[in-house]
Amino acid sequence: MSEIIKKFAEKGFLISPTLVPKITDHTKFLDFLETNFKNKISVVTEEIYKNFVSGCLTFTKNNKDVKIVKEREVKQDGSKVEITKIYEHENKKRDISDWVGYYNSRFEQIKNFLYHRIELQGAISINRLISRDMKELATIAMVKSISKSKFGNFIIELEDTTGVIKGVVSKNSPCIQKVEELVEDEVIGVLGSKSREMIFIQDIIFPDIPEKETKKCNEEVYACFIADTHVGSKMFLSSAFDRFLKWLNLELGDEKQKEIAKKIRYLFVVGDLVDGVGIYPEQENELLIKDIYQQYEEFAKLIQRVPERISVIISPGNHDALRIAEPQHALYDDIAKPVYQLPNVIMTSNPSYVRIHAIDDFPGFDVLLYHGYSLDYFVANVPKLRRYGYERADLLMKFLLRKRHLAPTHGSTLFAPMQNDFLVIDKVPDIFATAHIHKARVGCYRNVINICCSCWQDRTVFQERVGHVPEPGRVPIFNLKTREVKMMRFI
Ligand SMILES: [Fe+2]
Numbered sequence: 001m002s003e004i005i006k007k008f009a010e011k012g013f014l015i016s017p018t019l020v021p022k023i024t025d026h027t028k029f030l031d032f033l034e035t036n037f038k039n040k041i042s043v044v045t046e047e048i049y050k051n052f053v054s055g056c057l058t059f060t061k062n063n064k065d066v067k068i069v070k071e072r073e074v075k076q077d078g079s080k081v082e083i084t085k086i087y088e089h090e091n092k093k094r095d096i097s098d099w100v101g102y103y104n105s106r107f108e109q110i111k112n113f114l115y116h117r118i119e120l121q122g123a124i125s126i127n128r129l130i131s132r133d134m135k136e137l138a139t140i141a142m143v144k145s146i147s148k149s150k151f152g153n154f155i156i157e158l159e160d161t162t163g164v165i166k167g168v169v170s171k172n173s174p175c176i177q178k179v180e181e182l183v184e185d186e187v188i189g190v191l192g193s194k195s196r197e198m199i200f201i202q203d204i205i206f207p208d209i210p211e212k213e214t215k216k217c218n219e220e221v222y223a224c225f226i227a228d229t230h231v232g233s234k235m236f237l238s239s240a241f242d243r244f245l246k247w248l249n250l251e252l253g254d255e256k257q258k259e260i261a262k263k264i265r266y267l268f269v270v271g272d273l274v275d276g277v278g279i280y281p282e283q284e285n286e287l288l289i290k291d292i293y294q295q296y297e298e299f300a301k302l303i304q305r306v307p308e309r310i311s312v313i314i315s316p317g318n319h320d321a322l323r324i325a326e327p328q329h330a331l332y333d334d335i336a337k338p339v340y341q342l343p344n345v346i347m348t349s350n351p352s353y354v355r356i357h358a359i360d361d362f363p364g365f366d367v368l369l370y371h372g373y374s375l376d377y378f379v380a381n382v383p384k385l386r387r388y389g390y391e392r393a394d395l396l397m398k399f400l401l402r403k404r405h406l407a408p409t410h411g412s413t414l415f416a417p418m419q420n421d422f423l424v425i426d427k428v429p430d431i432f433a434t435a436h437i438h439k440a441r442v443g444c445y446r447n448v449i450n451i452c453c454s455c456w457q458d459r460t461v462f463q464e465r466v467g468h469v470p471e472p473g474r475v476p477i478f479n480l481k482t483r484e485v486k487m488m489r490f491i
């Protein structure tokens, strides 16, 4: 063993004695390290070895503003995938400082977006507002609470790291519509005046996204988006999925449809790969496959039929076998081993950023993947969204982009607190892809293409009970050359 450790050390890599017995081919692994990590790292972790086994090139770099960011790059024939932001598993006991760090990080990140707005460049902190009356003021704060007075005005409690203050929005104010989409814990800009301990809010400014540039690729290449396969469920629509796979293999469809299938280079699978086990009460009655390992085996058998020319990018969802709290790291490589073994599969976290097709002079399309667990909360709790329900997933996605956060309210999803808030939308993507609500929708907001994936699971008892009607078997297909999204139906 010491010989092997020495061999690695001579090349500048420190390797732990516990890792050595796990390495099956030392020469190949050393080649891999030299190609990808020479002068970048000195300590070789188990995770690097796992990535070597799963066929992903990985390196870690420190981003001074945020956190450790990982990139993976897999080049295949005519395609390229880079994971530009991935959440890594942190096996750490959480304490109160993580929550404080988490919210401070959210506040600081989003405050920086707001500071760029002309109206907010003179924004002052709450402690500087408290002691004086002001005819005009601008501040940036987190929404602590929202309530309605008996006169129909809204009282917004605002908080920053220096203090708390109440603001009032008159029921006749032009910004009353913005209150309809205001949620607790989001970070906003406020313009108004102050007297008698209260801010009179004249306008609310959401962090929002700037207009994204219109990228178009010279090549006619396609990316398609699926999610919520729920393999293992009795409701899994195997025939519809079989038709989808046959189409990818040019065995189904008319000539035009086959032409498109030929040009697909990327397939995104945005969570809920399997139905899981013990996800909700009495789930076992609705399971065809009751073993989680077998569920992933079955899923892998299906994905194995995706032609190798297509890179399959997979992120988890709330039904997958890992913690439900977000962010969720990539699937465990032991539980989902058969999936990891597929040569064209690239695993990533929920959420994550993935860049596709940055080939030659084209900068590539940045895709933000988020399974969408928080969508249920906002449909139910935001008046402006409630009136459309699940029918307008595009509006839900626009709502999150405007907040620059994937789950702005505490309680809209389960959070895993950490020193940085990973759910902040810190980079504006070209495509925002989500799922979870089992309905396919496509929209565009400020040039960001919003794609909500369909599902491959028939209506469940739970969905019947709550009156939810899923729309399974649809696949949005994005043309990288024209930016058009075509909706294919397999049911
Ligand atoms: Fe689902």
Ligand SMILES: [Fe+2]
Pocket: 272, 317, 318, 319, 371, 435, 436, 437
């Ligand atoms: Fe889900």
